[in-house]
Every structure is written in structure tokens, then in C-alpha cells.
Amino acid sequence: MKETDAAAPTDLAVRDENGHLNADWIQAVETAVKANDAEHVQELAGDLHAADSGELIETLSREDRVALVQLLGEGFDYTALTEMDEPVRLQLLEDLPPDAVAQGIGELESDDAVFILEDMEQAEQDMILAELPSVESSQLRRALEYPEDTAGRLVQTDFIALPPFWTVGQVIDYLRSATDLPERFYEIYVVDPGFRLLGAVSLDKLLATKRSKKISKIMEETRHLVRVNEDQEAVARKFERYNLVSLAVTDDADRLVGIITVDDIVDVIQEEAEEDMMGLAGVGDEEISDSVFETARSRITWLVVNVFTALLAATVISMFENTIDVMVALAVLMPIVASMGGNSGTQTMAVTVRAIATQDLNKRNLWRVLRRELLVGLMNGIGLGILIGIIAATWFANPELGVVIATAVLLNTVCSALFGLLVPMTLNRLGVDPALASSVFVTMITDVVGFFSFLFLAAWWFGLPF
Amino acid sequence: MKETDAAAPTDLAVRDENGHLNADWIQAVETAVKANDAEHVQELAGDLHAADSGELIETLSREDRVALVQLLGEGFDYTALTEMDEPVRLQLLEDLPPDAVAQGIGELESDDAVFILEDMEQAEQDMILAELPSVESSQLRRALEYPEDTAGRLVQTDFIALPPFWTVGQVIDYLRSATDLPERFYEIYVVDPGFRLLGAVSLDKLLATKRSKKISKIMEETRHLVRVNEDQEAVARKFERYNLVSLAVTDDADRLVGIITVDDIVDVIQEEAEEDMMGLAGVGDEEISDSVFETARSRITWLVVNVFTALLAATVISMFENTIDVMVALAVLMPIVASMGGNSGTQTMAVTVRAIATQDLNKRNLWRVLRRELLVGLMNGIGLGILIGIIAATWFANPELGVVIATAVLLNTVCSALFGLLVPMTLNRLGVDPALASSVFVTMITDVVGFFSFLFLAAWWFGLPF
Known part of the structure; x- marks a missing residue:
């Protein structure tokens, strides 16, 4: 039962109807934290889901975060650390006493513990692992040895594995009497004496089967099992494709890990x-709570790369300085040609990058997709060319200039479709992440082709010097 | 048991080690389909997961798709229709005999049936609904009445709801004897006689509890329930936040739907x-299997909008025609200034759009984020300005031109940070999807500011006409 107290409300909703944290509630927590009122803090924030307390902590100031965790004491669930941005988490871990952190992490499920430990400095990581019981710390050490972004890092070692000759009745009796069951489970795994995985029984199946039946009779052979070294994305693809809720992970000897x-x-x-x-x-792995310096540093790399692609475009323009000198209208119009190519190239590129990621693009349909993109580029290039041609011809009272810019727009749009597809495909084949590097190349190509085609066509058509 | 036959292999793996469909297997299916060999087709593709058969169908030609489904007959699971791109699905539904489609859809879970029906023409939808048993068709009709992208459209009506006074033993006995259980379930729902939701019992809890206990004692009150009219994204946010596997959906009278x-x-x-x-x-809801015409039409809208923003930039340049006439170097360098602003504005914009979507950006941290973005813009603007200034000064042997371009780059980078944040925030407040409309405005602003600041500063500094 909660007490009602006008001066210190404790019955505030945690979230408003839009799903945002309730500002009044945050305010109340903040006030209680600043007043060092442990009892009130516990009333307000003592029984939160990790997601809510993680988000709450993100909204507080650095001092209040530490104070909140300390005021909550035993009531603070360290799972909340998995629900906040990395910079906030690292700072909080630094500010809290190491033994409290070690104890808190020790109580977590193994996958959550790994998630928190993997971003810490080696020294801090070792310190915390040293404080844990040896079984747990060796499990965590093993998980941390798997390469980043592999299945091994996501593994939860708290599961139920039983021999195939048990009956459904035995399993149920065991579950009723066991005291150390996982917090939540959806399947029971069946293993041989060497801990090799034989199959899995989902709980609905278990509940709907008579007590006398052996679990080996109702288990499903795991068609979609995963190896510890498998990439996270491949694992995600399996869950998505086969609508799974949990999945067994095995090592190279088929043992259930x-x-x-x-x-x-x-x-x-x-x-x-x-x-x-x-x-x-052009943004890397960035969180809204990263520091200014961190953010600036990670973003400028990309911008500097783009300085050089912009310089290349400028070099193309400088080849036509004399042409522009005679006909300044070209300088006015040339960015339109480049920008049209850039925009349509970005469209093709985004579709391609996504199709590569979701495995919708492959050798079988490459030609079909390429033909489609080229035709789309051609159709849109003609449409845009005519529109821009008419506008330019009218603006500068020069129909021939309209024809020149229309042709350049068409050329650049078709080019952008071609390279919007080929650049990400090629990068992917070379083992480079197409999402990261495609933009630079595509923009470079559409700028160069845009400026060159327009200025060259104009110089040639009007017989201008260059 | 599968027969082995060298001429017609049936033991091919469905997927290769990269998770792509096995090309040899597709080839074998295709050959069997073309040979009209129902038995072999069934051997090869009769026992597939819906995800695999959906993807298989996507890779086949239009005629082969229909032939495959017909050769599989009863063995074809219509759930596969939910696993393919919309254009492929619609075409296939059109090509198949309507009564077969109606029968296939009738066997689906309600959420899958709704997913397929909602994209069909009204007339076809009615035809299929008319062929279904009245209970099912009225359930589906009701689901289809909920607005698109709401929880109601995702609802599965196949679930287990029991009264609170049942004991665990009764529940288990019921599950063992029932013949119409849902294909897969993770929770049992507890309802009052008016079908109002009282709570839920997860299966692991049910299995770990003694037979004599009443389910009202072990049920959890559903803290995270969802209303039929709630937006899909809000529902997704709840699943993600609270690590849920299933969630009850209720109507306005608290009845379990x-x-x-x-x-x-x-x-x-x-x-x-x-x-x-x-x-x-600038790409809408597009699939890699959309037709050329469809794709071109959906993409050109965005491109035409961009023609007008590009024209605005051109108008700014045309104000300085006389300036450029005197100093052509300006025409060579001006795209660099615009492009730097565009790139850094895109960075801020992408971070902002994503933060809005994940509810990481709100009134509480807006000022902090704004300050951060401005500082990042300032730091990177200074860095880029110096770099580009030195290059320009050297290239044109004109140190003053270096100072001018450096200043313009700095100005545009800071502006781009400001508007990269404010444009999506404002659009979001106005109820416009920031992901859709932000780019146009941000690019427009960075182009205009880029060209204007550089050309104006140059004209003023060097005392040029404009």
C-alpha cells in the first residue's frame, strides 16, 4: 500500500499517454534525490522496469544519477544499465563504487552482464570479474572471448537442459520443485550426456502433452540452430524469417553453449x-548523449573525405573557367544538374543498400534490378530534363540553353541510377560496408558527371572556349 | 523417407551457408515446375517454412509462381504470402483461382489473413470474405475496420482465455485434452465473465506451479496492455522496452480482443x-520488385520538389552574376561551400530524425542537444574552414580568397547544425513525418546560405559589383 501525501506524491504515472516518461514524476524523483530522501526515492522509483529506470537515469544530471542508484541500494536493478546510452552507462559505472558495481553485475543474466562488460576498459573489466564467483566469472570471460557482434556475445547461459528419457511428468515435477529456474524461459532443451543438443520442447507443447510421454517423443529437432561464431545479423535474420522466440547456440562440437x-x-x-x-x-555509431568533442571528431572524418570529392568537382568546373567567363548563366545553372543527379543517385543507393542488407538483392535478380533502375533513371531523367530545360530556356530567354541543360540532366540521372546500384554492390563484394562508403562515391560521380556534361555540352554547342 | 535419384536430386539444402536460398535447389524446383512434375515439386518444396517458400516464389517467373502453388496443392501454406514483397503477392493472388485463395486464406491465423487482405482491392477482398465461414469472416471484417498501422490490424484472435477460479491442474488438463489450441502460445489470459482482461499467466510460471493453486493467484496484472487503436510504433516501443513476447489487446471497454x-x-x-x-x-514505400513505372512515379515527386529548391539556389547565384563575371574562381569554389553545409546538415538531421523516432529527444534535453549540435558545428566548421581556406588560397594564389571561403564554410556549417536539428523538430511538432520532409528544407537552407554567404562575402571583401 502506498501512502498518499500531498507534499510528496508517490502515485504519479511513470509514463504519459504518448509513452514518454512523465515529466512530473521525473521532477518528483529529482526532488527526492536532491533531498537525499531514500524512503521517498524508493517509493517513487523502487519497483521500476529496467527500461524505465534506465531512461530515468538518462534524464538526470551526472550527480543525481549516482545519488539515485545509491539511494535505491538493493532496490536498483543493474539490468537498467543495458537500457541506457553507452556514454551515460560508462560514466555511471565510473562514478559508482567498484564493489557495488561488481555485486550488481553478478546478479545479472549472463547476456546482460556481457553487454555491460564488453564496453569497459580492460582493467575495470578484470577488476569486476575478479570480484565475481569463479563459475560466473569464467562463463563471462568465455563469452567475452567471442568476437564482437557474434552470437556468442548474446548468449544467455541460464537455461534448462534435460536428458531425452525424462517424461513430461518428470519435467513438470522438476520445474515445480526447482529453486533456480531462469527468470523467464520459452523452451526446454534436450541434450545427451556429452551436452550435445538433441532438440527442444516448447512450453506450449509440454503443457499439452500427457505426463507419461517421453520428451524425446515430443521434442523438435532444432532446424535453425546457431553457432557461437555466427554473425549477429545472420542470427537476427533467422529469428525474423522463422518467427522464433528463442534459439539454441552450440559450439563447434555441437555442445549446447x-x-x-x-x-x-x-x-x-x-x-x-x-x-x-x-x-x-555519414554518421557513425553515435548516441545523442555523446560528448561534443567525441561527436565532432567522429563526424569530421566523413566531412574531410567529402572536402576532397568536392574539390574534384571544383577541378572539373575550373577546366571550364573560360567557358563560364563568356556565359555566366552556366555558373547559375550548373548546381541544378549536379543536385538532380545527387538526389536520384541517393534514391537508388538507399534502395540498394537496404536490399543488400535484407538479402533481397542477389546474383539472380541483379540484371533485372539493374535494368529496372536504368529504365527508372531514363524515365525520370526525361521528365526532369524537360521540366528544367523549359525553366532554363524561359529564364535566360535561350531555347538552346534549355536543350543543353535538359540533355545534361538526362545523362546525369541515368548515370546516377547506374552508379547508385553498382557502387554499393561493388563495395559489398569487396567486403566494405556499402552503407558507410557508398555516399562518397556516388556523390563524387554525380557531381563530376553533372558539372562536366553540362559545361562540356554548353561549350561544344555554343562554340565557347575552354 | 526421401528417395535418392541422381537425375532429380531431392536432398538439396534450401539455404547455403550465407543464408541465401541455394541456387541449385531453386534450379531443381524450377525444372520440376516446368516439367509439371507434381510429385517432385512436392518432394523439393512441400515441407518448407513459409519464409523459405515465400522467398522461393519471389525468385521465380510469374508463370512458374502460379504453377508451383498449384502443383503443391494442399501442401502450399498461404502464410508464405506474408513473406513476399507486396507486388509479387498481389500479382500471385490475381493469377490464382479465387476459390483456392479463399480456402488458403481461411486456414491462416487472423493476423496473417488481415495482412494479406488489407492490400487487396475492395471487390476482391469482399469476394474472399464471402467464401469464408461467417465467424471468421466477421472477425476479419472487424480487424480490417481498424485504421491502418494500428494494433487492431496486428491482432491474432487465436488465444487461450480462462476464468480466474480455475486451478493450474484444471488448466493443464484442459490443454492436454483440447483439440483446437493455437499453433503457438506463450501466455494464458485470465478474463472475467464479461471477457474483461484480468491478467496473464506465462507458461513457465504455469509449469512451475503446483496443480492445486488458482490461476488468479499466479497471474500477473497486465501492466503493458495495448488498445486496439494504438499506433503500431507505440506498440513496438512497448515490446522493445519491456522485452515482451506477447501482449494482450483490449477494446475501449477493457474486453480482450x-x-x-x-x-x-x-x-x-x-x-x-x-x-x-x-x-x-527521398524514397517512399518501395520494394525491389515494384514495376518500373510504379517506381519512377513514386520517386519523381521527390525529385520535382528538389528541382524547385535547386532553382532557389540558382536564383541566389544569379544575384551575383556580375560578381562571378569579374572573378570566375568564385564559380569554381562555390559548390564546395554548399556541399560542406549539405553534408554536415545531413549528419545532424539523421541523428535528429532517429532520436525523434526512438523518443530519445524531448523537451527536457532539447536545449542540451541544440547546444551540443551548435558546438559540434562550430568546431567542425573551424576545422573545415581552415582546411578549405588553405587549399583555395594556394590553388588561386590568393590568401584573401582563402579567408573568405573559410568564413563562408564556418557560417554554413553552424547554420546546417542549427537547421539540421530545428527542421525535423518543427516538422514533428506540426505533425509532418520528419523523415520524409526534412531533407528538402535542410538542403535548401544549406544551399542558399552556402552560395549567398560565399558570394556576398567575396563581393564585399573584394569590392566587386553585384
Whole structure:
């Protein structure tokens, strides 16, 4: 029962109807934290889901974050650390006493513990692992040895594995009497004496089967199992494709190492699509809570690369200085040609990058897709060319200039379709992430082709010097 | 048992080690389909997961798709229709005999049936609904009445709901004897006589509890329930935040309407992140299997909008025709200034659009984020300005020109940070999807500011006419 107290409300909703954290509630928590009122803090924030407390912590100031965790004491669930941005998490881990952190992490599920540990400095990581019981710390050490972004890092080692000769009744009796069951589970795994995976029984199947039946009779052979070294994205693709909720992970000797559950995969899918989007926009792995310096440094790399592609475009223009000197209208119009190519190239590129990521583009349909993109480029190039041609001809009272710019727009649009597809495909074949590097090349090509085709055609048509 | 036959291999793996469909297997299916060999087709593709058969169908020609489905007959699971691109699905539905389609759809889970029906023409939809048993067709009609992209459209009406006074033993006995259980379930729902939702019991909890206990004692009150009219994205956010596997959906009178499972949410999350990315690149809801005409039409809208923003930039340049006439170097260098602003504006914009979508950006942190973006813009603007200034000064042997371009780059970079943040924020407040419309405005602003600041500063500094 919660007490009602006008001066210190404790019955505030955690989230408003839009799903945002309730500002009044945050305010109340903040006030209680600043007043060092442990009891009130616990009333307000003692029974939160990790996602809510993670987000709450993100909104507080650095001092208040530490104070909140300390005021909550035992009531603070370290799972919340997996639900906040990396910079906030690292800072908080630094600010909290190491033994409290070690204890908190020790209580987590193994996949959450790995998620937190993997971003820490080696020294801090070792310190925390040293404080844990040896079984747990060796499990975590093993998980941390798997390469980043592989299935091994997502593995949860808390699962139920039983021999095939058990009956359904035995399993149920065991589950009723066991005291150390995983917090949540969806399947029971069946293993041989060497811990090699034989199959899995989903709980609905288990519940709907008579007690006398052996679990080997109702288990499903795991068609979609995953190896520890498999890439996260490939694992995500399996969950998505086969509508899975959990999946067994085995080592090279077919031994069951642990399981991966869909909640971790939801995060992987989210991240993956986000990475493609950010990559295309020239932003790396960035969080809204990163520091100014960190952000500036990570973004400028991309911008500097773009300085050189812009310089290349400028060099093309400088080849036609004399042409422009005679006909300044060209300088006015030339960015239109480049920008049209850039925009249509970006369209093709985005579709291609996404299709590569979702495995919708492959050798079988490459030619069909290429033909389609070229035809789309041709159709849109003709449409845009005519529109821009008419505008330019009218503006400068020069129909021939209209024809020249229309032709250049058409050329550049078709080129942009071709390279918008081929650049990401080629990068992918070369093992370079197409989301990261495609934009630079495509923009470079559409700029160069745009400026060159327009200025060259104009110089040739009007017989201008260059 | 599968027969082995060298001439007609049936033991080919469906997927290769990269997770792509096995090309040899596709070839074998194609050959069998063309040979009209029903038995062999069934051996090869009769027992596929819907995801695999959906993808297989996508790779075949239009005629072979229909032939495959007909050769598989009863063995074809219409769930596969939910696993293929919309254009392929619509074409196939058109090509198949309507009564076969109606029968196939009648066997689907309600959420899958809705997914297929919602994209069909009204007339076809009615025809199929008319062929279904009245209970099913009225359920589907009701689901189709919910607005698109709401929870109601994702609802699965196949679930288990029981009264609170049942014991665990009764529940288990019921599950063992029932013949019409849902294909897969993760929770049992507890309802009152008016079908109002009281709570849910997860299967792991049910299995770990003694037979004599009442389910009302072990059920969890559903903290995270969803209304039929709630937006899909809000639902997805709940699954993601609270690591859910299934969620009850209620109507306005708190009655249990159905459930949503995580596999549908995985698709929503995927789509949502993809939409943001495609939106920023100026591509709408497009599939790689859309027709040329369809694609061209959907893309050109965006390109035409961009013609007018490019014209605005051209108008700015034309104000300085006389300036350029005197100093052609300006025409060579001006695209660099515009392009730097465009690139850094895109970075800020992508981060902002994503932060809005994931609810990481709100009133509380807006000022902090704005300050951060401006500082990042300032730092990178200074860095880029110096770099480009030195290059320009050297290239044209004109140090003053270096100072002018450096200043313009700095100005445009800071502006781009400001508007890269404010444009999506403002659009979002106005109820316009920031992913769709931000690019146009940000590019327009960075182009105009880029060209104007550089040409104006140059004209003023060197005392040129304009």
C-alpha cells in the first residue's frame, strides 16, 4: 500500500499517454534525490522496469544519477544499465563504487552482464570479474572471448537442459520443485550426456502433452540452430524469417553453449537498420548523449573525405573557367544538374543498400534490378530534363540553353541510377560496408558527371572556349 | 523417407551457408515446375517454412509462381504470402483461382489473413470474405475496420482465455485434452465473465506451479496492455522496452480482443527504421520488385520538389552574376561551400530524425542537444574552414580568397547544425513525418546560405559589383 501525501506524491504515472516518461514524476524523483530522501526515492522509483529506470537515469544530471542508484541500494536493478546510452552507462559505472558495481553485475543474466562488460576498459573489466564467483566469472570471460557482434556475445547461459528419457511428468515435477529456474524461459532443451543438443520442447507443447510421454517423443529437432561464431545479423535474420522466440547456440562440437532470446534480437535489428541509415548520412555509431568533442571528431572524418570529392568537382568546373567567363548563366545553372543527379543517385543507393542488407538483392535478380533502375533513371531523367530545360530556356530567354541543360540532366540521372546500384554492390563484394562508403562515391560521380556534361555540352554547342 | 535419384536430386539444402536460398535447389524446383512434375515439386518444396517458400516464389517467373502453388496443392501454406514483397503477392493472388485463395486464406491465423487482405482491392477482398465461414469472416471484417498501422490490424484472435477460479491442474488438463489450441502460445489470459482482461499467466510460471493453486493467484496484472487503436510504433516501443513476447489487446471497454506476438513486432520495427532511412533518401514505400513505372512515379515527386529548391539556389547565384563575371574562381569554389553545409546538415538531421523516432529527444534535453549540435558545428566548421581556406588560397594564389571561403564554410556549417536539428523538430511538432520532409528544407537552407554567404562575402571583401 502506498501512502498518499500531498507534499510528496508517490502515485504519479511513470509514463504519459504518448509513452514518454512523465515529466512530473521525473521532477518528483529529482526532488527526492536532491533531498537525499531514500524512503521517498524508493517509493517513487523502487519497483521500476529496467527500461524505465534506465531512461530515468538518462534524464538526470551526472550527480543525481549516482545519488539515485545509491539511494535505491538493493532496490536498483543493474539490468537498467543495458537500457541506457553507452556514454551515460560508462560514466555511471565510473562514478559508482567498484564493489557495488561488481555485486550488481553478478546478479545479472549472463547476456546482460556481457553487454555491460564488453564496453569497459580492460582493467575495470578484470577488476569486476575478479570480484565475481569463479563459475560466473569464467562463463563471462568465455563469452567475452567471442568476437564482437557474434552470437556468442548474446548468449544467455541460464537455461534448462534435460536428458531425452525424462517424461513430461518428470519435467513438470522438476520445474515445480526447482529453486533456480531462469527468470523467464520459452523452451526446454534436450541434450545427451556429452551436452550435445538433441532438440527442444516448447512450453506450449509440454503443457499439452500427457505426463507419461517421453520428451524425446515430443521434442523438435532444432532446424535453425546457431553457432557461437555466427554473425549477429545472420542470427537476427533467422529469428525474423522463422518467427522464433528463442534459439539454441552450440559450439563447434555441437555442445549446447546457451540460448539467445528474441528481446536481444529486437535490439540487434533496430541497431542494424539504424546503422545503415546513419552510415548513409555519414554518421557513425553515435548516441545523442555523446560528448561534443567525441561527436565532432567522429563526424569530421566523413566531412574531410567529402572536402576532397568536392574539390574534384571544383577541378572539373575550373577546366571550364573560360567557358563560364563568356556565359555566366552556366555558373547559375550548373548546381541544378549536379543536385538532380545527387538526389536520384541517393534514391537508388538507399534502395540498394537496404536490399543488400535484407538479402533481397542477389546474383539472380541483379540484371533485372539493374535494368529496372536504368529504365527508372531514363524515365525520370526525361521528365526532369524537360521540366528544367523549359525553366532554363524561359529564364535566360535561350531555347538552346534549355536543350543543353535538359540533355545534361538526362545523362546525369541515368548515370546516377547506374552508379547508385553498382557502387554499393561493388563495395559489398569487396567486403566494405556499402552503407558507410557508398555516399562518397556516388556523390563524387554525380557531381563530376553533372558539372562536366553540362559545361562540356554548353561549350561544344555554343562554340565557347575552354 | 526421401528417395535418392541422381537425375532429380531431392536432398538439396534450401539455404547455403550465407543464408541465401541455394541456387541449385531453386534450379531443381524450377525444372520440376516446368516439367509439371507434381510429385517432385512436392518432394523439393512441400515441407518448407513459409519464409523459405515465400522467398522461393519471389525468385521465380510469374508463370512458374502460379504453377508451383498449384502443383503443391494442399501442401502450399498461404502464410508464405506474408513473406513476399507486396507486388509479387498481389500479382500471385490475381493469377490464382479465387476459390483456392479463399480456402488458403481461411486456414491462416487472423493476423496473417488481415495482412494479406488489407492490400487487396475492395471487390476482391469482399469476394474472399464471402467464401469464408461467417465467424471468421466477421472477425476479419472487424480487424480490417481498424485504421491502418494500428494494433487492431496486428491482432491474432487465436488465444487461450480462462476464468480466474480455475486451478493450474484444471488448466493443464484442459490443454492436454483440447483439440483446437493455437499453433503457438506463450501466455494464458485470465478474463472475467464479461471477457474483461484480468491478467496473464506465462507458461513457465504455469509449469512451475503446483496443480492445486488458482490461476488468479499466479497471474500477473497486465501492466503493458495495448488498445486496439494504438499506433503500431507505440506498440513496438512497448515490446522493445519491456522485452515482451506477447501482449494482450483490449477494446475501449477493457474486453480482450486478441493478442499481438513479437514476430509481427519484429517486422514493424524493421519497417519503421527502414522507412526513416528511405524517407531521408527521398524514397517512399518501395520494394525491389515494384514495376518500373510504379517506381519512377513514386520517386519523381521527390525529385520535382528538389528541382524547385535547386532553382532557389540558382536564383541566389544569379544575384551575383556580375560578381562571378569579374572573378570566375568564385564559380569554381562555390559548390564546395554548399556541399560542406549539405553534408554536415545531413549528419545532424539523421541523428535528429532517429532520436525523434526512438523518443530519445524531448523537451527536457532539447536545449542540451541544440547546444551540443551548435558546438559540434562550430568546431567542425573551424576545422573545415581552415582546411578549405588553405587549399583555395594556394590553388588561386590568393590568401584573401582563402579567408573568405573559410568564413563562408564556418557560417554554413553552424547554420546546417542549427537547421539540421530545428527542421525535423518543427516538422514533428506540426505533425509532418520528419523523415520524409526534412531533407528538402535542410538542403535548401544549406544551399542558399552556402552560395549567398560565399558570394556576398567575396563581393564585399573584394569590392566587386553585384
